[in-house]
Amino acid sequence: MDPQFVIMIVAGLLTLGLLAVFVVRQRGREGPTEPDYRVLFILGVTWVPVGIATDNVGLWGLGVAFLVIGIANRDKWPEEEKWSELPPEQRRARFLIIVGLTALLVLGILSYVLAGGGGG
8 A cells, every 4th residue: 555645544534533623622612503604605606616617526516515505594694794894903904805815816817827828
């Protein structure tokens, strides 16, 4: 058996074990929590196009499932704070995140175009 494969399996099992310990400890403190269905919807919106673009049936299949679950529970989405109601430091932080992500997107597209656009 390939040693790299064994290391990956051991690392995966350790990660799952740590995750299980974390979840059990959290539930002991707070009790069961309601899932954030809006996050599931956002995951679905993200995973479906990535799965289609990479021709990965599992990824877009899970994305569709997340979309359906998120939309079916639309009434349970948490209320979004309005921009005008946010404290100034949160507004500034969100603005910087939006600007940073936009800059990364533009740089990614620019580097793709300058590298030849992936064409043959």
